[in-house]
Amino acid sequence: MSRVAAADLVLLTAHGGADLDSALEASDQYSPLEGPDRGFARAMASAALRALGRIDLVLSGVLDRPLERIDPPVLALLRVGCAQLFLMGIQDYACVSATVEAARRWRPASRGGALVNAILRRAASEPRAFLEAPATSIWPDWLAAYIRSSIGEPAACAIAELQLEEPPIDLSLQRGERAADWADRLGATALPNGSVRLETGRPISELPGYAEGRWWVQDAGATLAAGILGDVRDKHVTDLCAAPGGKAMQLASAGAKVTALDISRQRLDVVKRNAARLSLPMTIVEADARGWRPEQLQDAVLLDAPCSALGVLRRHPEGAWRRDPADLARFPKTQASLLDAAWEMLRPDGVLSYCVCTPSPEEGVDVIEAAIRSGRWERRPIAPDETPGFSHAVTPAGDLLTIPPPALSVERASSEVERDLAASSVTSDVFFVARLVRRS
Numbered sequence: 319m320s321r322v323a324a325a326d327l328v329l330l331t332a333h334g335g336a337d338l339d340s341a342l343e344a345s346d347q348y349s350p351l352e353g354p355d356r357g358f359a360r361a362m363a364s365a366a367l368r369a370l371g372r373i374d375l376v377l378s379g380v381l382d383r384p385l386e387r388i389d390p391p392v393l394a395l396l397r398v399g400c401a402q403l404f405l406m407g408i409q410d411y412a413c414v415s416a417t418v419e420a421a422r423r424w425r426p427a428s429r430g431g432a433l434v435n436a437i438l439r440r441a442a443s444e445p446r447a448f449l450e451a452p453a454t455s456i457w458p459d460w461l462a463a464y465i466r467s468s469i470g471e472p473a474a475c476a477i478a479e480l481q482l483e484e485p486p487i488d489l490s491l492q493r494g495e496r497a498a499d500w501a502d503r504l505g506a507t508a509l510p511n512g513s514v515r516l517e518t519g520r521p522i523s524e525l526p527g528y529a530e531g532r533w534w535v536q537d538a539g540a541t542l543a544a545g546i547l548g549d550v551r552d553k554h555v556t557d558l559c560a561a562p563g564g565k566a567m568q569l570a571s572a573g574a575k576v577t578a579l580d581i582s583r584q585r586l587d588v589v590k591r592n593a594a595r596l597s598l599p600m601t602i603v604e605a606d607a608r609g610w611r612p613e614q615l616q617d618a619v620l621l622d623a624p625c626s627a628l629g630v631l632r633r634h635p636e637g638a639w640r641r642d643p644a645d646l647a648r649f650p651k652t653q654a655s656l657l658d659a660a661w662e663m664l665r666p667d668g669v670l671s672y673c674v675c676t677p678s679p680e681e682g683v684d685v686i687e688a689a690i691r692s693g694r695w696e697r698r699p700i701a702p703d704e705t706p707g708f709s710h711a712v713t714p715a716g717d718l719l720t721i722p723p724p725a726l727s728v729e730r731a732s733s734e735v736e737r738d739l740a741a742s743s744v745t746s747d748v749f750f751v752a753r754l755v756r757r758s
């Protein structure tokens with residue numbers, strides 16, 4: 319029963335605090351599902367989690383009691399029902415009757431079926447409550463306020479609106495492969511940065527080129543951090559926080575002599591598997607980057623530092639509900655000490671690519687400005703023509719922040735310039751990337 323499975327996934331994540339991957343493994347409602355039912359259950363759960371705060375706002379408006387007083391499994395079913403109504407285009411009648419049936423089967427004693435019937439009918443009759451809710455209401459209030467105050471209302475809304483859509487799957491290609499050719503073969507789209515974009519839901523490991531190791535999955539925006547290192551052929555490059563390995567694969571495919579280091583053995587196993595499938599040579603090291611030093615000074619270091627990951631919430635939306643403000647405050651210190659370690663690994667004039675997957679300035683530009691103030695680093699600004707598809711993301715200081723421009727959709731653009739920008743811009747997860755040079 320897909321709807322019960324979807325609700326169980328929402329229960330385990332939003333209520334139980336698990337991440338979605340663990341919930342997929344733990345759910346005894348999801349595990350017996352097969353084929354399309356599995357995909358449908360997962361899609362419903364992801365849609366509900368991507369819009370959770372906004373759905374709860376709608377439910378609060380039509381319920382006669384606070385959400386906390388609803389039996390948690392019934393609340394999870396209501397959330398999944400709203401995701402079908404407002405995000406998945408499922409007909410009101412089909413959605414209500416199937417969700418009521420799910421409640422009767424799953425929670426026969428709680429009279430959840432009657433409540434689900436009444437509440438989903440009311441929610442369906444007032445779609446404007448969802449459509450007109452503030453874009454950032456998808457997140458917990460404190461987080462929405464934090465993101466708005468950090469990057470401004472229009473940028474916060476642009477990220478929130480993108481989160482409502484099911485994210486695509488982007489592929490990075492081995493050196494020598496052409497994006498246009500793979501787009502043809504896979505029925506996908508070639509992006510200006512050289513990635514290939516697939517609609518979500520395709521069975522990755524069954525696609526042409528997977529077994530042969532011709533490509534790997536990596537968000538288009540994630541390619542920027544290695545891309546700004548330029549021609550790395552035969553250069554010694556260390557990827558300091560490498561797992562699961564997308565950027566290390568990119569560097570090795572471009573011909574660099576790569577050391578891929580990570581603190582997590584489990585995550586390094588994924589790097590090993592990826593490197594083997596792609597036949598890419600690299601030295602793999604399990605260590606804490608803050609204490610490890612290479613045998614020889616490096617030409618370049620890529621530091622994709624641990625961070626709050628607020629820029630990848632569209633792929634891991636439950637993350638918004640698993641964080642708290644204290645959690646965010648602990649990252650900048652770690653990021654600064656990893657940056658110090660990177661300095662010691664680089665040769666004079668060696669280049670650092672610093673990257674985090676969050677729009678939070680405390681973890682991005684503030685860390686970089688402090689490093690420059692220390693006198694040990696110099697910024698090497700990134701130019702718009704270095705990053706096809708992402709010229710909109712180059713900041714005045716010469717860093718990258720891949721927030722979709724507010725007028726990104728061609729339909730909404732209000733001038734020729736905006737229309738051109740919209741047509742040539744790639745949407746992606748949100749990354750901050752800066753390029754620094756180690757001063758001698």
Ligand SMILES: C[S@@+](CC[C@H](N)C(=O)[O-])C[C@H]1O[C@@H](n2cnc3c(N)ncnc32)[C@H](O)[C@@H]1O
Pocket residue numbers: 540558559560561562563564565566579580581582585605606607608622623624625
């Ligand atoms: C954002 S992820 C890296 C993603 C990776 N660069 C990619 O492209 O696939 C951050 C990684 O940093 C690792 N990490 C966290 N603290 C670390 C430390 N002190 N030393 C080395 N790795 C660390 C984590 O295990 C995690 O795999």
